[in-house]
Each structure stands twice: as C-alpha cells, then as structure tokens.
Amino acid sequence: MKKKVVLFVRVSTENQELESQIEALKQSAYIDGYSDDDLIVIAKKESGVKLKEAEREGLNELKRVIERNDIDGVYLFELSRLSRDPVTLYSLRDHIFKEKQIQLKCLKPSFSLLEEPDRTKFDTMGSLVFSIFGCFAEQEIIEKKERFHRGREQKAIEGKFAGGRVPYGYRVDEERGNLIVIDEDEASVIRTIFDLYEAGLSQPRIAVELQERGIKYRHYYGNQRNEYKNFTMHFIAHLLKNELLTGRKMKTDGCFERAYPPIISVAQFERCRDIAAANNTSYGKVSNVYYAKSLIVCPECGSKMSAYTGSRYVYRCHNAYQPADGTYSKVVNNWKDCSNKTVISINALDSLLWYLAVEQESQYLWGSAMEDISQFEAKIATIQAKIDAIQPRLKDLESKRSRIVMAFLDGDINKEFKTKKTVELDAQKLEIMKQQIAYEKDIDYFKERIEDIRRLYAVSGDDATAVANGVETIMDVKEKIEKTENDEEKSRLVHKHIKQIQIVKRMIPYQRKAKWIKSTEVEAKYVTVSFFDGSIRYFYLLCNHGSCSKWILSDEQGSVLEDLNIPIVQRFVNTKKREARKAQDEKDDEFKGMYNPKDLQIRGFDAMAKFLCMSGSVGVRRRYAQGFFEDAITVDENGVHIMDAARALEIMKASKNAWIIKILSNFYKVRKKKGK
Numbered sequence: 001m002k003k004k005v006v007l008f009v010r011v012s013t014e015n016q017e018l019e020s021q022i023e024a025l026k027q028s029a030y031i032d033g034y035s036d037d038d039l040i041v042i043a044k045k046e047s048g049v050k051l052k053e054a055e056r057e058g059l060n061e062l063k064r065v066i067e068r069n070d071i072d073g074v075y076l077f078e079l080s081r082l083s084r085d086p087v088t089l090y091s092l093r094d095h096i097f098k099e100k101q102i103q104l105k106c107l108k109p110s111f112s113l114l115e116e117p118d119r120t121k122f123d124t125m126g127s128l129v130f131s132i133f134g135c136f137a138e139q140e141i142i143e144k145k146e147r148f149h150r151g152r153e154q155k156a157i158e159g160k161f162a163g164g165r166v167p168y169g170y171r172v173d174e175e176r177g178n179l180i181v182i183d184e185d186e187a188s189v190i191r192t193i194f195d196l197y198e199a200g201l202s203q204p205r206i207a208v209e210l211q212e213r214g215i216k217y218r219h220y221y222g223n224q225r226n227e228y229k230n231f232t233m234h235f236i237a238h239l240l241k242n243e244l245l246t247g248r249k250m251k252t253d254g255c256f257e258r259a260y261p262p263i264i265s266v267a268q269f270e271r272c273r274d275i276a277a278a279n280n281t282s283y284g285k286v287s288n289v290y291y292a293k294s295l296i297v298c299p300e301c302g303s304k305m306s307a308y309t310g311s312r313y314v315y316r317c318h319n320a321y322q323p324a325d326g327t328y329s330k331v332v333n334n335w336k337d338c339s340n341k342t343v344i345s346i347n348a349l350d351s352l353l354w355y356l357a358v359e360q361e362s363q364y365l366w367g368s369a370m371e372d373i374s375q376f377e378a379k380i381a382t383i384q385a386k387i388d389a390i391q392p393r394l395k396d397l398e399s400k401r402s403r404i405v406m407a408f409l410d411g412d413i414n415k416e417f418k419t420k421k422t423v424e425l426d427a428q429k430l431e432i433m434k435q436q437i438a439y440e441k442d443i444d445y446f447k448e449r450i451e452d453i454r455r456l457y458a459v460s461g462d463d464a465t466a467v468a469n470g471v472e473t474i475m476d477v478k479e480k481i482e483k484t485e486n487d488e489e490k491s492r493l494v495h496k497h498i499k500q501i502q503i504v505k506r507m508i509p510y511q512r513k514a515k516w517i518k519s520t521e522v523e524a525k526y527v528t529v530s531f532f533d534g535s536i537r538y539f540y541l542l543c544n545h546g547s548c549s550k551w552i553l554s555d556e557q558g559s560v561l562e563d564l565n566i567p568i569v570q571r572f573v574n575t576k577k578r579e580a581r582k583a584q585d586e587k588d589d590e591f592k593g594m595y596n597p598k599d600l601q602i603r604g605f606d607a608m609a610k611f612l613c614m615s616g617s618v619g620v621r622r623r624y625a626q627g628f629f630e631d632a633i634t635v636d637e638n639g640v641h642i643m644d645a646a647r648a649l650e651i652m653k654a655s656k657n658a659w660i661i662k663i664l665s666n667f668y669k670v671r672k673k674k675g676k
C-alpha cells in the first residue's frame with residue numbers, strides 16, 4: 001500500500017480561508033509526487049474562545065490518523081496551526097515526527113522538519129523555525145490565557161458592543177454576549193498614566209517612561225486590533241482628557257449615549273484636569289505649602305495662627321478652636337484660652353503675600369543681589385550633585401526590571417512574582433523621578449535668577465537710556481519672579497521679606513456695585529503686614545460670600561483706599577463644594593434666564609397660563625384638579641391659587657406626559673424669543 005500524507009488545516013471561525021489553505025497544501029503535496037488518493041484532510045474550524053479544546057481535538061484526530069494509516073508526512077500552512085503551545089510542539093516534534101520518521105512540511109515559512117532522505121536528524125532550517133516559533137507562541141499564549149481568565153472575573157456592566165470602535169481600556173467580551181468590559185491590562189496602563197501625571201510628570205515624559213517600561217498600545221477596530229504602537233504625547237493627552245474613563249455617560253463615535261465601566265475616579269480625573277489647566281507640572285508639591293505659616297500672630301493670645309484644611313481652607317488661631325471639654329491637657333499641649341475666632345482664607349492671604357513678595361524681591365534685585373550669584377551657583381552645584389547621585393539608582397532599577405522580565409520569559413519565575421516585583425520597582429522609580437523633577441525645577445529657578453541679576457548689572461546707572469532699560473529690566477524681572485511655580489520657593493521669598501502679619505475683623509463703609517443700594521457697612525479683615533526692611537503696609541480683605549473676595553489698600557488709620565487688582569489664586573479648593581456651587585450657579589442662571597424674579601409667585605390660573613405661554617387656563621386647572629401641580633400650587637386665605645413657578649417647572653421637567661412636554665417646549669421657545 002502506498003504511503004499517505006495528511007493535510008492539516010485549522011482556521012478560526014472568522015476566517016474564510018479554509019478552502020484556500022487546503023488548496024495550497026494540495027499543490028505542495030502534488031509537487032512532492034502525491035495524488036489525490038494519497039491525501040487525508042484534517043480540517044478544523046475553531047471558535048475564538050475554546051482554543052485549547054479545539055486544538056486538542058485536532059491533534060487527537062491527527063494522532064488517530066497516524067496510528068491507523070501508514071503516514072509519510074504532514075502538510076501544514078503554519079506551525080501555529082499544529083499547536084500554539086511550545087511544550088506540545090516540542091513533544092509532537094520528538095515523539096511523533098522524529099520517532100516515527102514522518103516528515104513535517106510547513107508552507108509559511110517554508111521548511112521541512114527532518115533531513116531527507118533518512119529522516120533521523122532535524123533539518124537546520126526546521127529546528128531553527130521551531131525554536132523561534134516557540135518563543136513567540138509562549139508569549140502569545142501567556143497573554144491569551146490571562147485575558148481569558150480575567151474576562152470571567154469582570155463584573156457585568158451595562159452596554160454591549162454595537163459595532164464601531166471600542167475605546168482604549170475596554171474590550172468586547174464575546175463570551176458574555178458582546179458586553180463591553182474593562183481590559184485590565186490596558187486599564188492598568190491608563191491608571192499608571194493618570195498617577196504619573198498627578199505625580200508631576202509631563203506628558204512627553206510619561207511617553208518616554210512608558211517606552212522605557214516597554215509598554216505599547218493598540219486600538220480595537222471592532223473585533224480587530226491594529227498593531228502595537230509606542231505611546232505618543234498626543235495619545236496620552238487624549239487619554240487624560242477622556243471623560244468616559246470615569247464612567248460618565250457620554251456620546252461617543254456612534255450617535256447614542258453610553259456609559260463605560262469606570263477606570264479612573266472622577267476625583268482623580270478632575271485633579272488631572274486642574275493640572276492641565278494650570279499648565280504646570282509641579283503639582284505634586286502644591287498641596288501643603290502655606291506661605292503665611294508662622295507669620296500671623298493672634299492679637300489676643302499671641303500665638304502663631306496655623307493653616308486649617310477641613311471643609312474650608314483658612315488660617316485660624318489654634319487655641320481658639322480647642323475643644324472646651326478638656327479632651328486635651330492644657331499643660332501638655334501648651335495652649336492658652338483664646339476667643340479669637342477670626343479666620344482668613346488661605347487662598348486670599350497667600351495671594352496677597354505672594355504679590356507683596358514679588359514687589360519686594362524685584363526691588364531687592366534692583367538693589368543689591370550680585371553677591372547672591374555665587375550663592376545661587378553653589379546651590380545649583382549641590383542640587384546637580386544630588387541629581388547625579390540619583391542616576392546610578394535609576395539605572396540599577398532599570399536593569400533589575402529587565403532581569404526580572406527575562407527571568408519570567410525564561411520561565412524561572414511566575415507571573416505573579418514578576419508583576420509584584422515590577423510594580424515595586426516602578427513605584428521606586430517613580431519616587432526617584434519625582435525627586436529628580438523637583439531638583440530640576442529648582443535648578444531652572446536658580447539659573448534664571450542668576451541670569452536676571454547678570455542682566456541687571458549689565459546696566460550702568462549713569463546713562464539715561466540704560467536707566468530706562470533698567471526699568472524695563474526690572475519689569476522683566478518682576479514678570480520672571482511672578483512665573484515662579486515652585487511653591488516652596490514662593491514661600492521662601494514670602495518669608496524672606498515678610499516678618500509678621502496681624503489680622504483683625506473690622507466693619508468698613510463700602511459702596512456696593514448696584515447703585516440703588518445705599519452705601520453700607522460691611523465686615524472686612526484688616527491685615528497689617530510688617531516687612532524685614534522696616535516698612536509696614538495695611539490692607540483690607542473684603543469677603544462678600546466666601547469665594548469672591550477682594551483686596552483693598554488701606555493705611556495706618558484704617559482708611560478705605562483704592563481697590564487692588566490682586567488675583568486670588570484658588571490653590572486650595574474643596575472640589576465637592578466647588579462642584580455643588582457650580583451646579584447651583586448653572587441652575588440659577590438657567591432659572592434667571594427664563595423669567596423675572598417677580599414672576600416667582602403667580603397668582604391665579606389665568607396668570608399661570610400666561611406665564612406658561614398657554615392660550616387658556618383650562619389645561620392648568622384640569623392638571624391641578626388631577627393633582628399634577630399639587631406641590632407647586634397653594635391656596636391663600638382669600639381662595640386665590642398661587643403657583644410657585646420654580647417648583648412648577650421642576651415638576652413639569654420631570655414629567656413624561658406628552659401634553660406637559662409640549663407645553664414645556666413651547667414655554668422655552670417663547671421665552672427664548674422674548675430674550676428673557
């Protein structure tokens with residue numbers, strides 16, 4: 001009996017190539033002298049999910065065929081069609097092909113496993129392809145296994161894949177009816193990006209960091225992913241802006257709204273937006289530098305007022321806010337009785353102090369700063385030495401990391417250990433890099449200061465134009481100092497010039513903006529600032545209602561002089577409060593835009609109908625009778641029906657009744673036209 005050959009074909013279900021692959025293998029067999037009668041075809045279609053099972057089935061059939069027939073060779077399209085698992089592959093190679101002297105022929109790449117004619121040795125090309133393939137297959141199978149395993153653990157989340165593009169960080173889970181779920185690998189990269197950004201790394205720097213960690217990305221287009229790419233600044237910027245990562249419902253590419261499972265918390269997302277808005281990468285240090293620390297003296301007990309950061313961000317006298325129940329020992333804690341409950345906003349006071357420090361520092365630089373150059377240079381040298389000292393540690397961490405990855409690929413350590421170790425190393429690296437960024441910023445600062453001084457001293461005091469230039473230069477210097485981002489440095493400058501601050505509450509006459517309001521008294525904080533050069537300056541802080549406060553110039557007598565244009569930087573913000581305020585403001589605006597305040601209480605059904613832009617009052621009466629406006633309409637002692645317009649609109653907005661919806665949309669249309 002003539003020997004036979006097997007054509008072994010396995011394709012995925014999405015793949016339509018089954019026939020063409022069989023055809024290609026046939027052609028190859030014909031060339032080797034076999035005819036159709038000699039061919040046994042094993043063809044398998046497999047689903048994307050039950051890979052292992054399908055593979056096992058295919059191989060079992062192959063083994064059966066080999067046992068029952070006199071097989072001369074096996075034809076394959078690709079080695080991966082046989083198995084994706086290197087261990088299986090090596091076992092097949094040794095125990096089926098070599099032992100039984102069955103030739104294995106592969107088309108892509110083209111090779112024969114055994115050296116002809118006696119088939120006792122491996123062909124050079126054959127063994128090379130095997131070992132290379134082994135490496136790739138291993139990596140591929142590790143990835144697949146993990147993704148599959150994690151897929152089971154995903155929580156069910158609303159929204160299924162409906163075609164189009166799946167955002168980075170998510171994937172389609174075919175096993176669970178095309179649910180869109182978090183792709184944990186990608187999500188962890190996204191979290192890393194947000195963490196790094198929050199830690200003060202710039203976007204280009206994050207891109208470099210990810211490249212160094214060997215992290216790449218690819219998009220899904222439907223079920224297909226494109227090839228791996230290095231993270232670009234553009235892609236990172238896009239991610240940092242991508243609000244759907246917080247789980248917020250959004251319109252995406254398609255035209256319907258959907259919520260994706262959250263990867264980033266709303267709070268972290270907002271923090272990162274703030275950083276981006278401030279266009280500044282020194283964020284990590286901002287949080288707890290208070291410029292007025294230890295400068296404000298309590299006028300009552302004489303102790304230093306401290307920063308309090310609870311629901312508000314204020315300086316206050318520590319002693320005045322001690323619990324009166326004697327929870328803490330007065331002796332141990334060294335505090336006195338004090339009733340000075342005056343507080344002052346940290347944002348407002350720090351803004352004033354920084355403004356004053358910039359003024360003082362520019363004057364100082366103009367005066368006598370040459371000697372500072374050598375001091376600054378010494379500082380730069382010290383910092384540079386620190387940066388240099390960091391480098392070997394960074395290199396060490398990097399090589400440790402690659403050793404671990406290599407050990408993992410070699411199979412010496414398991415995935416869990418690898419992950420644990422790399423996470424540890426990355427955290428260490430991040431700490432060092434944060435430090436390095438801080439140092440670099442300091443160096444930049446001192447370098448600029450030196451440059452400023454040099455420019456100042458290039459100007460001679462006798463020459464009129466030079467003096468004019470000098471004035472220009474001092475403006476430049478001021479601008480430069482104003483641009484200082486480093487909060488510790490800002491604080492240092494404040495403390496360099498300002499010796500002491502006192503704050504007391506006072507009522508001052510103040511003309512409000514609206515002309516019809518009579519000049520009236522208003523509470524303000526009278527702030528006395530003493531400088532090291534001996535001068536003293538006086539200010540009022542006017543607080544209207546919390547957020548919008550304003551600095552006013554004053555004098556020793558406490559006169560109310562001109563308004564100062566000092567921007568109040570909101571460095572410390574209670575995000576929750578701010579959000580609530582913003583929402584309320586928006587609501588108020590919407591409300592104000594719709595009707596006048598005098599319309600708020602509408603008397604009588606006719607007036608109500610008119611307010612709602614309806615032709616007659618019948619509709620309102622009927623709805624009221626049905627109880628629809630129950631919360632919004634009350635009856636006064638004269639029997640007049642009075643509608644609370646705001647409440648009525650709220651009720652209407654919440655209604656799904658077609659009539660109400662129509663009335664409401666007409667209401668908005670007419671109001672808009674009127675321009676109210």
Ligand SMILES: [Zn+2]
Nearest residue numbers: 298301317338
């Ligand atoms: Zn006090």
